[in-house]
Structures are given as C-alpha cells and as structure tokens.
Amino acid sequence: MEPRVRAVAEELCREIESFTPALYSGADCAVLAEVLSRAEKACSGGRARAAARAISCGAHKQRGFADGADWLAKQAGTSRAEARTDLETANSLADMPATADAVAKGEVSIKEAAEVARGEAVCPGSEEELVELAKASGLGAVKEEVRKRALQAARAEDLATRQHQARYFRHWRDELGLVRFSGALPPTAGIGIVNRIEAEASRLRRGAGPAGRPGPFEAHAADALVSMLSGAGKGPSPRADLVVVVDLAAYRRGHAHPGEHCHIVGGGPVPVRFARAISGDAFLKAVTHDGVRTETVAHFGRHIGAELRTALELGPPPDFDGTRCTEPGCNRRYGLEWDHVDPVAHNGPTSYDNLQPRCKPHHWEKTERDRQAGLFEAPQPP
Numbered sequence: 001m002e003p004r005v006r007a008v009a010e011e012l013c014r015e016i017e018s019f020t021p022a023l024y025s026g027a028d029c030a031v032l033a034e035v036l037s038r039a040e041k042a043c044s045g046g047r048a049r050a051a052a053r054a055i056s057c058g059a060h061k062q063r064g065f066a067d068g069a070d071w072l073a074k075q076a077g078t079s080r081a082e083a084r085t086d087l088e089t090a091n092s093l094a095d096m097p098a099t100a101d102a103v104a105k106g107e108v109s110i111k112e113a114a115e116v117a118r119g120e121a122v123c124p125g126s127e128e129e130l131v132e133l134a135k136a137s138g139l140g141a142v143k144e145e146v147r148k149r150a151l152q153a154a155r156a157e158d159l160a161t162r163q164h165q166a167r168y169f170r171h172w173r174d175e176l177g178l179v180r181f182s183g184a185l186p187p188t189a190g191i192g193i194v195n196r197i198e199a200e201a202s203r204l205r206r207g208a209g210p211a212g213r214p215g216p217f218e219a220h221a222a223d224a225l226v227s228m229l230s231g232a233g234k235g236p237s238p239r240a241d242l243v244v245v246v247d248l249a250a251y252r253r254g255h256a257h258p259g260e261h262c263h264i265v266g267g268g269p270v271p272v273r274f275a276r277a278i279s280g281d282a283f284l285k286a287v288t289h290d291g292v293r294t295e296t297v298a299h300f301g302r303h304i305g306a307e308l309r310t311a312l313e314l315g316p317p318p319d320f321d322g323t324r325c326t327e328p329g330c331n332r333r334y335g336l337e338w339d340h341v342d343p344v345a346h347n348g349p350t351s352y353d354n355l356q357p358r359c360k361p362h363h364w365e366k367t368e369r370d371r372q373a374g375l376f377e378a379p380q381p382p
C-alpha cells in the first residue's frame, strides 16, 4: 500500500505548477508564502525520514546508487554533505521526541533539528529549550545558542588545547586572481585581531571620501587588514583590543569554578592563567567583575566617557559577552552605535541604563520612531 501523503504531495506539486502569483493580492501571497514555508519544513523532515528508511532497506541500490547520501543529494538538489547531515538528523529523531514532533508538524526544519541534535549531544537535557528557540527565533538563533552551550560545557583548559591544535592558515588564488584565505585562530589571538580590524574599518568608513556613499563594511575591513599588516594603520584605538571578564575570586584563585566567569568578550571561555598573563599588557585589558553591576555613571551630555564605554561594551549581564544590535532578530555585532533609549533631545541621560547598541539601519529607524512620537522636543516643565 502506498502512503497517502504521496498522492497529496503530487497534487500539491500540480497546484503549485499552475499557481500565478500576479492573480492574487499581496496579503494573500504573504499568507501563502508562510503556509508554504511550513509545508517545506514538514516536507524536508518527511523526506529525510523516508529516505533514512529507504536507505536502511537498501532501496537506493536498486536505483543504481552505491551510496545513500548521493541518491538523496541528487533527489533533493543539495550537496552530499547536507544530505548526509539530514539523514543523520532523521535517525537521531528517534531519541528526540519533542524535536520529532515539531519536525513532523512543520514547526522546525530539518536543518534546525540538526542543530538541536548537536546541542543535545554537547549538553544533554537541552533539547526542549532548543526546539522552542527554533520555533520562536529560527536557525541562526539556535546555532548561536548551541555554540554558546558547547563552549560553556567545555573545560577552559581542554578547550584551549583543542583550539591550539585546530589553528591553521591557508591561501589560494581564485578565478579573478584574488588572493583568498581561510584560517582559524584561538580566541586569545583572533578576537584582538578582528576587533582591531573592525575598529580600523569603522575609522576608514567614516573617512570615506566626499563622494558620500561609503562602500560595504567588508571592503573597508579588507583595507584595514592590509594597512594593519603593512604597519600603516592608525594603531590601537582608545577602546581595548581584547576584553576579558573574570570573576575576582577566580582571578585570585588562579582557576574558575563552575558558574564563574572567565571569558573573552565575543570569544568564549579562556583559562584564568590567560587573564592573569595579559593583565599587565598594554594592548590587552582584563576586567575583573565581582558579580555586581557597578556602573552608575550618568550625565546629560552626548559624550560617552571611557569608563562607561568599557562597562557598556561588556554587553548585558549575566553573560557579559559583548554587544549586539538591540533590535529583536538582528544580532549584528559590528558597526554598532549607541542609541539613547530616551533621546538626548528629550533630556534623556547618557547612562548605563539609557544606552542601547543598535546597528546603523536600526538606529536610524529608532530615531525616526522617536521623532514621530514627538520625543525630539524637550518635555515642558509641569
């Protein structure tokens, strides 16, 4: 007996073939795009589950494929590696009931389920939370959360050893003659470097000619890398290249206990010995943190002083993992600006509580919202 879903899927294909978007309203098409997204998730999950069973029965061999992943990749129009991951994920669904249910309903895609499986492997017991996160915020958010949990679950010393072993740098030429490269650096070396590149790139973009339209940030970052390596960069900016958050007790003891911080902002956990080693270095800066927010600096000018800036750039407690655009779902980490939640024009203070990081487009949007809300006039005295 054939599965009923086969007939329904074939009918869906025929319907989509004869569908003409121009005949429907924007609102109808928006709903359709949403429904099809859900169907696509349900289909990719169903496809992976069906393919896993077909392969376990050897059905791919009757179709002339020695390797099951090759057969699935050809059918699905994906790479072989993607097909392999989909199959592994389908097989792991047997042990992940909440994920299996969400995939079957089309609430979570097979790619999101793969991330949940990775998260469950490094940090058992996190499946249900990760599934909810996938439903609410999508693939990027789950990936980031799994990355964070994997780093937290690792011992800082082991992690440092593995990072050291995994470092590499290689380069090649592409069809345009460009010199391309790829590499991996431990955060103790890499975060300071990328922070300097981004600071220098921001400086170059601000100074980008009278022609007005500055190029993409990535292009300025490339120029920044070249000028830094040729010694022509402006050198360290007033902000620290690398910031380490470490609990005072851990710093004094020489190692961190579970739950204590010792990490590079934007770069994950590091051994306390690293925090100790850099605390005397001019380019690097260790910030000891005793679990209490100490920053209460506030004034009514626009200028953000160095102390307040350091506190702000640690990012929000309890993670202290650097700043990201405040706009939900944006997550941009570079080119951020400090937005006054209550605008300066409205007598809002320059204080820890009244400043939020936003990327340029979202800062602009927020400013427009404030303008329309009439917040650009100082409040009248009562």
Ligand SMILES: [Zn+2]
Pocket: 325, 326, 327, 330, 331, 332, 358, 359, 360, 361, 362
């Ligand atoms: Zn943003």
